Amino acid sequence: MAIIVQLDVMMAKRKIGLMELAEKINITPANLSILKNNKAKAIRLSTLDEICKALDCQPGDILEYKEDEDGEEN
Amino acid sequence: MAIIVQLDVMMAKRKIGLMELAEKINITPANLSILKNNKAKAIRLSTLDEICKALDCQPGDILEYKEDEDGEEN
DNA sequence: TAAAAAATTATCGTAAAACGATAAATAATT
């Protein structure tokens, strides 16, 4: 697996915390945290949509394809 | 919903057809077609990974957030 | 440095959706 979810960057840029974002996009903080820390194996486009809307950004700002390096699993 | 899957463009750029890509990423042509035509409601990161690998591109080349216009559903 | 707030992690249950297999229909090529 080499798709990385990079929510941190945009969240910092928008100065928004996990709680606030979670509330904005109608997801529990617990689940947003999972997403934010690359523990999710899939994402609903509707959720991606909400995030992009809330952070005013593009999917590409959040999802990154990175060539596999050693030391990853999944 | 305002997340658009834009596989066509990169596929054209790489001169690869649906069948060939489907085989490369180990998905049935039927399911790839669904993805390609915005009928999917979610995507596994592993699938996105395969696509990016096969097309040598970034998620941002494939997923686009577009402000809602009238005449969409979902 | 203690209290409070934020974030992470975990578990359980339900609902949603991917995806395979398959077949049929439609569109595009040759």
Place this chain on the structure above:
DNA sequence: AATTATTTATCGTTTTACGATAATTTTTTA
């Protein structure tokens, strides 16, 4: 016209999101 590629549909299984919740850990703040 025949072949190939693509789309659409259905059914079944498996995966996974996500809610609810609670406990834990980390970070912030007073």
